[in-house]
Amino acid sequence: MCGIVGYVGPQQAQHVVVEGLRRLEYRGYDSAGVALVVPDGTGPGRIAEAKKAGKLANLEKVVADSPLPASHTGIGHTRWATHGAPNDVNAHPHLGHERRVALVHNGIIENFAELRSRLEADDHVLVSETDTEVVAHLVELQVQSGVDLTTAMQRVCLVLEGAFTLVAIDAHDPERVVAARRNSPLVVGVGEGEHFLGSDVAAFIEHTREALELGQDQVVCITRDGVEITDFRGRPAEGRRYHVDWDLSAAEKDGHDWFMRKEIFEQPKAVADSLLGRRTQHGLLQLDEMRLSDDEIRDIDKIIIIACGTSFYAGMVAKYAIEHWTRIPVEVELSSEFRYRDPILDHSTLVVAISQSGETADTLQAIRHARTQRSRVLAICNTNGSTIPRESDAVIYTHAGPEIGVASTKGFLTQLVACYLLALYVAQVKGTRYGDEIDQIMGQLEAIPEQIETVLAGAQQVYDLAAEHTGARSVLFLGRHAGYPVALEGALKLKELAYLHAEGFAAGELKHGPIALVEEGLPVLCVVPPRGRDQLHEKMISGIQEVRARGARTICLAEEGDTKIEPYADVLVRLPQVPVLLQPLVATIPLQLFACELATLLGHDVDQPRNLAKSVTVE
Numbered sequence: 001m002c003g004i005v006g007y008v009g010p011q012q013a014q015h016v017v018v019e020g021l022r023r024l025e026y027r028g029y030d031s032a033g034v035a036l037v038v039p040d041g042t043g044p045g046r047i048a049e050a051k052k053a054g055k056l057a058n059l060e061k062v063v064a065d066s067p068l069p070a071s072h073t074g075i076g077h078t079r080w081a082t083h084g085a086p087n088d089v090n091a092h093p094h095l096g097h098e099r100r101v102a103l104v105h106n107g108i109i110e111n112f113a114e115l116r117s118r119l120e121a122d123d124h125v126l127v128s129e130t131d132t133e134v135v136a137h138l139v140e141l142q143v144q145s146g147v148d149l150t151t152a153m154q155r156v157c158l159v160l161e162g163a164f165t166l167v168a169i170d171a172h173d174p175e176r177v178v179a180a181r182r183n184s185p186l187v188v189g190v191g192e193g194e195h196f197l198g199s200d201v202a203a204f205i206e207h208t209r210e211a212l213e214l215g216q217d218q219v220v221c222i223t224r225d226g227v228e229i230t231d232f233r234g235r236p237a238e239g240r241r242y243h244v245d246w247d248l249s250a251a252e253k254d255g256h257d258w259f260m261r262k263e264i265f266e267q268p269k270a271v272a273d274s275l276l277g278r279r280t281q282h283g284l285l286q287l288d289e290m291r292l293s294d295d296e297i298r299d300i301d302k303i304i305i306i307a308c309g310t311s312f313y314a315g316m317v318a319k320y321a322i323e324h325w326t327r328i329p330v331e332v333e334l335s336s337e338f339r340y341r342d343p344i345l346d347h348s349t350l351v352v353a354i355s356q357s358g359e360t361a362d363t364l365q366a367i368r369h370a371r372t373q374r375s376r377v378l379a380i381c382n383t384n385g386s387t388i389p390r391e392s393d394a395v396i397y398t399h400a401g402p403e404i405g406v407a408s409t410k411g412f413l414t415q416l417v418a419c420y421l422l423a424l425y426v427a428q429v430k431g432t433r434y435g436d437e438i439d440q441i442m443g444q445l446e447a448i449p450e451q452i453e454t455v456l457a458g459a460q461q462v463y464d465l466a467a468e469h470t471g472a473r474s475v476l477f478l479g480r481h482a483g484y485p486v487a488l489e490g491a492l493k494l495k496e497l498a499y500l501h502a503e504g505f506a507a508g509e510l511k512h513g514p515i516a517l518v519e520e521g522l523p524v525l526c527v528v529p530p531r532g533r534d535q536l537h538e539k540m541i542s543g544i545q546e547v548r549a550r551g552a553r554t555i556c557l558a559e560e561g562d563t564k565i566e567p568y569a570d571v572l573v574r575l576p577q578v579p580v581l582l583q584p585l586v587a588t589i590p591l592q593l594f595a596c597e598l599a600t601l602l603g604h605d606v607d608q609p610r611n612l613a614k615s616v617t618v619e
């Protein structure tokens, strides 16, 4: 979720751009950069640029030590690394071969590898690991062919696959900035004699509140006095004009009250982004950061997943999927326990460390222990370049973007996606699942973002439910199979946000003790498995009957069309129909919304709950 700024107008572009990047710092990033068009009175101008890993202060020190020349046209970027480590070389902007075009990018270009190899075959020298640099070279090739920057951008967008916001400047055209978007945000700030571009309105809100939102597959050219929008084929198009009445704080949360709520609603895009670029041009699964050979994968005879908190629950879901698709036994361990139980490890054990932050001390110490036992370690992580992936043999990065809220939401859902991809990839290498089966499951995964949107569209029902429970003293969560970790995660969200006693149980475990907790009016949230061949659905209904018979208020999350549950549900929250192994991707959403809303109604700080930190870097 990079930050992007563009400017053309009478002000000093460097100042406007850097200040705009400062307004976008909340998004989280690991490097920053700026590029300016420096006109030359007589001939073509040139690009002046500066970029630096780390925080904006590092970039500001660079430009303080060697000031950039005056300019009225510029672009800037704060990068959240996806392809390539967070260092100076990979920081944006990136320049074309002749340093005539500078470009910044937010998103993932799925076909960048083949585009890069074609450029290198034509003796282009690319210095970074990024997909972005490839685009800068392509746009520059177009303007060198004689077309203007707008046409160049249109032509390049037609060959790109994936999600992208692109913003570019041309040294030979000092009065314009051109941008394009597909599945990634971009807004225009409309000023008097000046125009702005931003990944969100926070980038320019101090200059103008008049905004123009671009639609899908559109290119925009801004000059001092005008905005021209087209589609990728150059046909005129319209943006959505609106007035921004948010203050800066609301703008950073995209109008939501909390970063956590914003991140809950970002989950369709986070899941879609985490699925991008996972197929070769021949349709096979690829996990480019995997760095484990096929032989090493075939050699795996046990998998141990280690994690903490919400990430541990992602590991519990992963166990069901990995064992079902690969037939490899999977153990799931709390990182803090793993290292002290003298685990049985050898070179055929794959240890999978799941961590959103990549800095959790318990998990870091656990992988260090695993490596002393000659086990290979694969990290599933959302933070490029963090310690845990750096100390692992292999990594699968999730592409949730920065997660600001302490309570993990999109981090969790994208961990599930990464675990499913790992399971399918191992199944593909070991041959325990055929290509058509893998294709079918990938198709089901690719349909999930839209299904999450459906669940989010029903948020008000969950908010009303939360309002009915502001007086609750305890809430139970029940689930079976892959729904059991979802119940645990739902309970954790309520604990960490509403400071309420909440507990998740395997529904089949109730009669072995926990059912003694049930009393009149106790709210019990039940994750009902999809109907299917096995007994799961029936057994879950039995568990719900048991608690209802003892006075519980049963709030059931059940798939559309499930009529058998109706007599046992005091409240019914409908879920889209998805396969049982993928149901956590949709069943978790109402539980996140419930906890977020209840905590809000109780007046708690949802983004910074008491006693908690976003990354627990102490054991």
Ligand code: AGP
Binding pocket: 308, 309, 310, 311, 354, 355, 356, 357, 358, 359, 360, 363, 406, 407, 408, 409, 496, 613, 614, 615, 616
């Ligand atoms: C989840 O809402 C919590 N913030 C916490 O349990 C978190 O999942 C845990 O600390 C692990 O963090 P990590 O994924 O960054 O390793």
